[in-house]
Every structure is written in C-alpha cells, then in structure tokens.
Amino acid sequence: MIKYIAYCRKSTDEKEKQVLSIESQIAELKEFATKEKLQIVCFLTESRTAKTLGRPVFEEVIQKIEKGEANAILSWHPDRLARNSVDGGKIVYLLDTGKLIDLKFPTFWFDNTPQGKFMLSIAFGQSKYYVDNLSENVKRGNRQKLRKGILPNKAPYGYINEPRLRTIEVDPIKSRIVKKAFELFAEGESSIADISRFFQKFGITKYSGKMLHLDTVKRILSNKFYIGIINFGSEIYEGTHKLFLPPELFSKVQKIIKAREHPKNNKHNFTFLGLAKCSECGCSITAEVKHKCYPKTRGNVDYIYYRCTKKKTHCGQIYLREELLEQQLRAIVAKSSLPDSWAKLWLERLNKEGTEEKANSENQITKFSSEVQKIDKKLDRLLEGYLDQIVDPQIYQQKKNELVELKIKFKGKMAGISKNGSEWLGLMREFIEVAADAAKIARAKHNGEELSFFAKGLLFK
Missing domain, CATH: 3.40.50.1390 (Resolvase, N-terminal catalytic domain)
Known part of the structure; x- marks a missing residue:
C-alpha cells in the first residue's frame, strides 16, 4: 500500500x-x-x-x-x-x-x-x-540603485521609501523628531537612554511599542546616511537623497559620542586623569579605587580617590574624592563660559562678516570643485583597473571608500563655504558656540568624559 x-x-x-x-x-x-x-x-x-x-x-x-x-x-x-x-x-x-x-x-x-x-x-x-x-x-x-545614490534597503528613521518612484524621501513628521533628537543630544545634557525615551514619546519605537534598544539609538545617531553617505556591505557610496540634518550638527554629535566612549582595554577608566599635576611637588596625579563595606546599610561601595604619586620627593598633599574634584572642574568650566549676550553679539558680527565673505569665496569653491573632478577621474581609473583585473578587489574597495569619503568631504566644504563664507568663520562660530555651551556642560549630569575633555582644553592652554 x-x-x-x-x-x-x-x-x-x-x-x-x-x-x-x-x-x-x-x-x-x-x-x-x-x-x-x-x-x-x-x-x-x-x-x-x-x-x-x-x-x-x-x-x-x-x-x-x-x-x-x-x-x-x-x-x-x-x-x-x-x-x-x-x-x-x-x-x-x-x-x-x-x-x-x-x-x-x-x-x-x-x-x-x-x-x-x-x-x-x-x-x-x-x-x-x-x-x-x-x-x-x-x-x-x-x-544600479547604489550607482544612482539610492539606498536599496529600508529607509532609516526620518525617511520613507517611496514605492512609486522607488526612491527614499524625507518623512515630513519623523524627520523633525530625528533632527530634534540630534539637537538634544548635541546639547550634551542627554544620554542615549534619554534619546530613546524621547523617541518613544513621539512614536519612534519598536514594532511592539517598546523603547528602541540603546544600541539602535546609537546607530541612528552615528548613521552617516544623514549626511549623504551610504554604507552598503563593505563599500561607501555618495547618496543623492535630500538631507534634513546639518553636517555640523551631525559632527558635533559624533564628538560627544566619542568623548563618552570608554576605552575597553583599561581595567579602570578614571575620567579625570591627565588633567593636572601636583601644585606642591609637580608630580603626576594618579587615581585608585577603594572598597568599603557597610554591612547594615549600603553593602559594598567603591570610591575613587585622586592623589599625588609622590615620586620625586616628600609631598604633604592628601587624597581627594572624585566627587570633590568634579565639583572643582565644573566650577572652572563654568567660569570659562561665554555669556549669552556676548555670544549673541559675536555671532551677529560673524554673520555680517559672512555676508561679505560670500562674495570672495568663489576661489575656494573652484579649488574644491577641481579636487572633486580629480577624484572622479581617479575613481574612473580605479574602476578600469579593477575591471581589467589589474587591481585586487580588496584594494579596489579600500581605495574607492577612501576616495568617496574624500569627495563627500570636499563637497561638504563647498556647501559650507556657500552657506557660511570662508572656513575661518565656521571655526570661529564653532569656538563661540562651544564657549557658550560651557555653562551647560558644567551644569549637566553624568557627562564626566565631556567635562574632562572640555577642562583639558582649558587647563593646557
């Protein structure tokens, strides 16, 4: 059967x-x-x-x-x-x-x-x-899509896939939410978890309605798609999608993310090492962890102390708790803050300078445009070498990625000059904005890495 x-x-x-x-x-x-x-x-x-x-x-x-x-x-x-x-x-x-x-x-x-x-x-x-x-x-x-500068995947948050034209367009609602999230994080007072809660509040969540995972939020804040760069596989492509995020804002967020990252190869990541030397003997300052036990109340508690290494001679300085050191650094940073009225005045003057500088920026734009054309020719020659099997595939991808990133960098500079005038205006504007943010950095919580980075710039000038 x-x-x-x-x-x-x-x-x-x-x-x-x-x-x-x-x-x-x-x-x-x-x-x-x-x-x-x-x-x-x-x-x-x-x-x-x-x-x-x-x-x-x-x-x-x-x-x-x-x-x-x-x-x-x-x-x-x-x-x-x-x-x-x-x-x-x-x-x-x-x-x-x-x-x-x-x-x-x-x-x-x-x-x-x-x-x-x-x-x-x-x-x-x-x-x-x-x-x-x-x-x-x-x-x-x-x-073919990548050659046209179109991401062939699901659009990142803030964008939508246009099925009729098969392109990626700006989402008029979620793009504003994503931009606001970048702005909040750039202020230096919000953590990754704060941004995740912000997203949930305005409807950017998992399919289940729960908050986005912290790694997902970090990937959003680090996604170069928002500045016109498409990472697909192991290659980089120049995107043609419309941008809603200023490159300066994206760059500022990357600096904060980098400043907050902890080195993974150190047993202890002491936040404020390397900022100063002992005022009495000139030796370096070291840090160490002390373990204390409170059996009836708090259990095991770790405290971080900073002290002089005392390697040159006898030194009478005693240890200092990290919390007290942080208070002193916040006071120093707060004193270095540029008053809002001054910052506003300087920015207004820079804007006037920028108006005049725009008339004289054609030479720089021509220079960068020439560099872009040279890169395009290099990319063409590189592709020909790859197709003729003269260039190894791994070397081709590596060199292509380097050239595409450099091309996007030059294009970004051209766009910046067209918008803000010559480069020194942008640097000066960034300096004023950072100085104006000093008070915010001093007031913020849980931003030891950023505080240390800012204080280092002050103490070693």
Whole structure:
C-alpha cells in the first residue's frame, strides 16, 4: 500500500500570509487526494526557504521515508520540495533506492520511470535556476540603485521609501523628531537612554511599542546616511537623497559620542586623569579605587580617590574624592563660559562678516570643485583597473571608500563655504558656540568624559 506524506511549504515569515498560503495548499492537497484516492498518513508544513539546506520539517519527511513510515510524498509542486541541488538529489536518490515509490503533484506530472525522474530533475533544476537568477537580479538592481545614490534597503528613521518612484524621501513628521533628537543630544545634557525615551514619546519605537534598544539609538545617531553617505556591505557610496540634518550638527554629535566612549582595554577608566599635576611637588596625579563595606546599610561601595604619586620627593598633599574634584572642574568650566549676550553679539558680527565673505569665496569653491573632478577621474581609473583585473578587489574597495569619503568631504566644504563664507568663520562660530555651551556642560549630569575633555582644553592652554 502506498502511504503519502503531504508536505506544504511557504518561504516567508509573515504569519498572516503564511497561514493563508499553507491552508490553501492543504485544502488543495486534500481535494486532490480524495479525487485520486490517496492515503495520507500525515501533513507536514513549514515556513522556510528551500534555497538553502537545513529545513527541519523537510528533513523529518526524509527520515520518515527512510524509516519506512511512508513511501510516497504529496506536494503542490516540485519547487515546494527543493530549490537546491542537494535536497533535489535526496529525493531522486530515494526514488533510485526504492524507499520512495511515488510522488504526486496537482500541478506537475510524475511517473516513477527513467523519463519521469529525468523530468523531475529538470523541474528541480528550473527551481534552482529561478532562485539563482532572482538573487542575481536583486544584486544587479541593488548595484544600479547604489550607482544612482539610492539606498536599496529600508529607509532609516526620518525617511520613507517611496514605492512609486522607488526612491527614499524625507518623512515630513519623523524627520523633525530625528533632527530634534540630534539637537538634544548635541546639547550634551542627554544620554542615549534619554534619546530613546524621547523617541518613544513621539512614536519612534519598536514594532511592539517598546523603547528602541540603546544600541539602535546609537546607530541612528552615528548613521552617516544623514549626511549623504551610504554604507552598503563593505563599500561607501555618495547618496543623492535630500538631507534634513546639518553636517555640523551631525559632527558635533559624533564628538560627544566619542568623548563618552570608554576605552575597553583599561581595567579602570578614571575620567579625570591627565588633567593636572601636583601644585606642591609637580608630580603626576594618579587615581585608585577603594572598597568599603557597610554591612547594615549600603553593602559594598567603591570610591575613587585622586592623589599625588609622590615620586620625586616628600609631598604633604592628601587624597581627594572624585566627587570633590568634579565639583572643582565644573566650577572652572563654568567660569570659562561665554555669556549669552556676548555670544549673541559675536555671532551677529560673524554673520555680517559672512555676508561679505560670500562674495570672495568663489576661489575656494573652484579649488574644491577641481579636487572633486580629480577624484572622479581617479575613481574612473580605479574602476578600469579593477575591471581589467589589474587591481585586487580588496584594494579596489579600500581605495574607492577612501576616495568617496574624500569627495563627500570636499563637497561638504563647498556647501559650507556657500552657506557660511570662508572656513575661518565656521571655526570661529564653532569656538563661540562651544564657549557658550560651557555653562551647560558644567551644569549637566553624568557627562564626566565631556567635562574632562572640555577642562583639558582649558587647563593646557
């Protein structure tokens, strides 16, 4: 007696589509089995791609055939069973050994004869060709999009995929939320967790409605897509999408992120080391952790103390708790703050200078434009060398990435000059803004790395 295993498969993880498709296949197979008077011992279903190996339910089908629990398979089409040469070969081998007697498909004729097995092998080969060709077409389409400066993936937060034009456009609502998040973080008083809560408050969350993971938020704040750079695979491309984030704001956020990162190769990351020397003997200042135990109240508590190394001679200076040192540094930074009225006055004067400077910035723009043209020629020569197999693929990617980043940098400078005049105006404006932010840095909490960085600039000038 021929006993059939009914196998249904759908290569998607979307549950609603999966249920409808699988149910539809089951209904069709039941109707076909009734019509052909086939005995079905069980229905096995799964939602996995057949392109790659390792489908657990398919392997279960093979094991049941090998154990003799069934000796035939019923499925909608051969491509439901296999889209790769190994799984297709397993089916043909079981037919050759006689463990698999028959295959039935409502949409495909099969007879267990040399001619039938030949036609089955062709069907498996066509299925494999289909997925291989589809994969190559997708890769080709992605490369074409990247050459046009379009990201072939889901748009980052603040952008939306335009299905009609197949481009990425600015989301008029979420772009303002993302920009505000960058502005909040650039002020130096917000943590990554604060930004995640800000996103949740305004509807940028996981699908479940929960806050974005901190790593996700950090990736958003570090995503160069917001300044026109597309990272895809191991290569960098120049994006053509519209920008809603000023490059200066993005750069400021990157500096804060870098300042807050802790070195991972140090056992202890003492925030305020290297800022000063002992005023009495001139030796360096070191730091150490002291462990104290409060059995009845707080348990084990760690305190950080700073003290003179006393390596040159006897020194009478005692240790200082990190909290007290931080208070002194905040006071120094606060005193160095530029009053808002002064900052406003200087910025107004700079704006006037900028208006005059714009008339004299053509030479710089011409210079940078010439550099961009040179880079374009280098990229063309590099591509020719790669296509002629003169340049190694790894070297090609490395040099291409360097040239694209340099090209985007020059274009950014050209845009900055067009907007703000010559470079010194931008540097002066940045200095005034940083000096005006000193009070905020002094008042902020949990920003020891940023405070240390700012204080270092003051103490060593």
